[in-house]
Amino acid sequence: xxxxxxQVRKELTQIARDRLALVLALALPLGLMLLLGxxxxxxxxxxPIVVQDLDDSPASRNFIDAFRESVTFLVIPWTTALPPERAxxxxxxxxxxxxxxxxxxxxxxGLTTPVQLLVDASDANTAKLVQGYAGEIAANYQPAAAPxxxxxxxxxxxxxxxxxxxxxxIFVLGISMFPPLLAALAMSKEGxxxxxLQVYVSSISATEFLLGKIFAFLLIALAEWCLSxxxxxxxxxxxxxxDPTPLLAATVLYAFCVASFGTLLGAAIPNQAASIQAxxxxxxxxxxxxxxxxxxxxxxxxxLRWISGLVWGRYYIEIVRDALLQGGGxxxxxxxxxxxxxxxxxxxxxxxxxxxxxxLSV
Amino acid sequence: xxxxxxxLIRKEFNQIRRDRRLAxxxxxxxxLQLLLxxxxxxxxxxxLRMGVVDLSQTPQSRDLIAAMTQSGAFRLGGRYSSAQEEGxxxxxxxxxxxIVIPNRFADDLARGRQVSVQILLNxxxxxxxxxxxxxxxxxxxxxxQGLPRGGVNASFAASDLAPVARTGRVLMHPAFxxxxxxxxxxxxxxxxxxxxxxxxxSLISSAAMIKEREAGTVEQLLMTPAGTGEIVTAxxxxxxxxxxxxIAVATAMIRIVFHVPFRGSFALVLLGAxxxxxxxxxxxxxxxxxxxxxxxxxxxxxFVNPPLASLSGALTPVEAMPHWMQPFTxxxxxxxxxxxxxxxxLKGGGIDAVWRNLAALAVxxxxxxxxxxxxxxxxxG
Numbered sequence: 001x002x003x004x005x006x007q008v009r010k011e012l013t014q015i016a017r018d019r020l021a022l023v024l025a026l027a028l029p030l031g032l033m034l035l036l037g038x039x040x041x042x043x044x045x046x047x048p049i050v051v052q053d054l055d056d057s058p059a060s061r062n063f064i065d066a067f068r069e070s071v072t073f074l075v076i077p078w079t080t081a082l083p084p085e086r087a088x089x090x091x092x093x094x095x096x097x098x099x100x101x102x103x104x105x106x107x108x109x110g111l112t113t114p115v116q117l118l119v120d121a122s123d124a125n126t127a128k129l130v131q132g133y134a135g136e137i138a139a140n141y142q143p144a145a146a147p148x149x150x151x152x153x154x155x156x157x158x159x160x161x162x163x164x165x166x167x168x169x170i171f172v173l174g175i176s177m178f179p180p181l182l183a184a185l186a187m188s189k190e191g192x193x194x195x196x197l198q199v200y201v202s203s204i205s206a207t208e209f210l211l212g213k214i215f216a217f218l219l220i221a222l223a224e225w226c227l228s229x230x231x232x233x234x235x236x237x238x239x240x241x242x243d244p245t246p247l248l249a250a251t252v253l254y255a256f257c258v259a260s261f262g263t264l265l266g267a268a269i270p271n272q273a274a275s276i277q278a279x280x281x282x283x284x285x286x287x288x289x290x291x292x293x294x295x296x297x298x299x300x301x302x303x304l305r306w307i308s309g310l311v312w313g314r315y316y317i318e319i320v321r322d323a324l325l326q327g328g329g330x331x332x333x334x335x336x337x338x339x340x341x342x343x344x345x346x347x348x349x350x351x352x353x354x355x356x357x358x359x360l361s362v
Numbered sequence: 363x364x365x366x367x368x369x370l371i372r373k374e375f376n377q378i379r380r381d382r383r384l385a386x387x388x389x390x391x392x393x394l395q396l397l398l399x400x401x402x403x404x405x406x407x408x409x410l411r412m413g414v415v416d417l418s419q420t421p422q423s424r425d426l427i428a429a430m431t432q433s434g435a436f437r438l439g440g441r442y443s444s445a446q447e448e449g450x451x452x453x454x455x456x457x458x459x460x461i462v463i464p465n466r467f468a469d470d471l472a473r474g475r476q477v478s479v480q481i482l483l484n485x486x487x488x489x490x491x492x493x494x495x496x497x498x499x500x501x502x503x504x505x506x507q508g509l510p511r512g513g514v515n516a517s518f519a520a521s522d523l524a525p526v527a528r529t530g531r532v533l534m535h536p537a538f539x540x541x542x543x544x545x546x547x548x549x550x551x552x553x554x555x556x557x558x559x560x561x562x563x564s565l566i567s568s569a570a571m572i573k574e575r576e577a578g579t580v581e582q583l584l585m586t587p588a589g590t591g592e593i594v595t596a597x598x599x600x601x602x603x604x605x606x607x608x609i610a611v612a613t614a615m616i617r618i619v620f621h622v623p624f625r626g627s628f629a630l631v632l633l634g635a636x637x638x639x640x641x642x643x644x645x646x647x648x649x650x651x652x653x654x655x656x657x658x659x660x661x662x663x664x665f666v667n668p669p670l671a672s673l674s675g676a677l678t679p680v681e682a683m684p685h686w687m688q689p690f691t692x693x694x695x696x697x698x699x700x701x702x703x704x705x706x707x708l709k710g711g712g713i714d715a716v717w718r719n720l721a722a723l724a725v726x727x728x729x730x731x732x733x734x735x736x737x738x739x740x741x742x743g
Contacts (some may be wrong), residue, residue: 035668041682041684042488088709090705113531117537119538121540124546125549128487146506147471148426148471151481156485164488285398292679296490300402330613331454
C-alpha cells in the first residue's frame, strides 16, 4: 500500500514539474469546453430570408411583418426581378418566402391561401428547422383559425439552449482525452527512456506500479472534473436535476476507466509520438463520433452502431446529461454505471497483462 | 525553374518513395474518416418514441393519435393512464415525447370550441426538440385542415365561419431546393472534405519538416547553395502530389458512396481543394518551426486542430454559432473551402459565387508559407 502511494506521489510530482503537461491537464479542457460548447450548435437563429411580395397589399405586408418580428428570421432585401435561387447560390439567404398575387383578396374572401416557402436544403437539418419555424409563425399568425391547438411543453431545457446539451458532452470529451493522453505519455516515456528497467529492479510489484500510475491519473481526471464542473455550473448554467449519487459513482469509475485506458496504450506502445496518435484516435475520434455527443446514437447505421456500445464515453455522457438535465437517477442510469465499470475493468486487466509481457520481454 | 530546385525536389521524392507508411497514411485514414463522419454524424429526427395519454377515448382522439404516431417523426412508445405516469417515463428516458388529449376533446370539437392538446417534448437536445416541435405543429395543422372536409366532425364547418375566423387561412407550401430528399450526409461530407485535407496536410508536412531536424540533416541542407525558399518548396512539392491522391480518393468517395451531385464546375472544387491543401501544409510547416520533436508537434496540434475544425462550419452550420463567434470563421481556410464545395457541388454556383473564398484561400496559403520560410532559417540560428 505504501509503495502504491509513493508511486502516486512520484507521478504527480513529475506532472507538476512539466508545464506543458499541466496546461494539457487543466487549462486546455476548459478552453476546449468554452470553444466547442459555444460553437457546436445546430439550431440556427437569424436565418437570412428573402421575401418576394407579389401582392403588395396591407394583408400581405401584415403577414410578412410576422416574419420580420421573429428572432429566427432576418429579412434581407432582394428585388423581385432576380430569382431567389440566386440568393441561395451566393449564400446570402437560406430561405425565400413568396406571397402570391391576390393574397389579400383571397384572404378577405375566407379562402385557404397558399404561400410558397423555398428552402435551401444543401444543409438538410437547417432546412427542416427553417420549415418548422416558418410553419410555427404561420400557425401563430392566426391562432383562432385552428380547431385543435398544440400546447407544447419543452422539458428539461425549456429555452432549447444548445449549450446545455453540448456542454456536458464536451465536458466528457475533455475527460476522455486529456488524462489518458498524460497517462499514455508518462507510461510510454518509461518504455522509451528505459526507466522501466529501474522499476523492475525495485521492490515494487507490477500490480502496485500499475495501480500507482492509474491512481495518479485518476486524481488528475478528478481535478479536471472539478474545474470543468465549475464551468458547467457557472457559464453553462446547469445544475443538478436529481439524485447526484449515480453521477458521483460513475465519475470515480470513469476516471479509473480513462486512466487505465491511457496506461494501457502507454504500456502497449513504447513510443510517445505513436501513443499520442492512439489516444487521439481512441479518446477523441471514438468519443466525438460514436457517443451521441452531437447527433443521436440511434441515427448511426446499425452496422456501425454496435461499436458505440463499446465506447465508454457514450455511457458517461448519458449519465452527465441525466444528472444535470433530466434527473432520471438510478432507475434510468444503473446500466450505464455498470458498463463503465466493466469497460474500466477490461482496460485494467489488459494493461496488467501488457505490463507482465513487458517485464518478460526486457 | 532552376536545376537546383529540381534536384532538391527529386531528393524529396526519393525519400518519400521509400517511406511506404507515409503514402499509406494519406489514403487509409482519410477514407475511413470520411466514411465514419458521413455515416455516423446524422442529424435526422425520426421515430421519436411518443407516449400517449388519451383521456377522451373517442374516434376523433384516436384519429389524431394515429396521425401523430404514423407521421414518421413519431412512433407509438406506449399508452399511459395519466400525464404523471407519462412524465415519469420521459424523465427515465423511455420516451422522447408525449401527447395528452383532454377528456372534453370530442365534445369541444363538436361544439366548435377550440381545444388544446398538450404535447411534451424532451428538449435536452435543442435540435431534436426544435424539429419535433415543427413536426407536431405540422401534423396538427394538416389534421385540422382535413377536419371539416373529411367529415370527422361535420359541425365544425359552421364554426369555421365564426366572425373571428372569417378571414382565410394561410397554407405554407415548403419546397426544398438542391436537396429535395433532405439527405443529411451531403452537408457533413462536403464539410468533412475540407477538415480532412487540412488536418492531413498539416500533420504530414509538420512531420516531414521535423524529420529532417530530428535526424540532424537540416544543417547539411542549409550548407548547400540552395536558399531557404527552395528547400521549403522542394519539401512541399511531393507532399502536394501525395495529397492530390487524397483529394482524388475523397472526391471519388463523395461521388460514389454518398451520391453527392456534382452540379457545378468540378475544376473550381479542385482548385479550392488544392489551395486548401496548400494552406494546410502552410499551417503544418509553421507549427514545425516552433517545435523540436515530433511529439511536441503532435501536442501542438491539440491546441490548433480543435478550434480549426470547430470554427469552420464543417459539421454544424456557422449561423448556429453565437453571433460574436461567427466573424472568427473568416480566418479559417476550412470554412472557405466548405462554402466552395457546397455552393459548387450542391447548388451549381459558378466562379462569381465563390471567387471571394478562393481569393481568401490563396491569401492564407501565401501568408502561411512565406511566414514558414522566414522562420525556417531564423529558428536554427
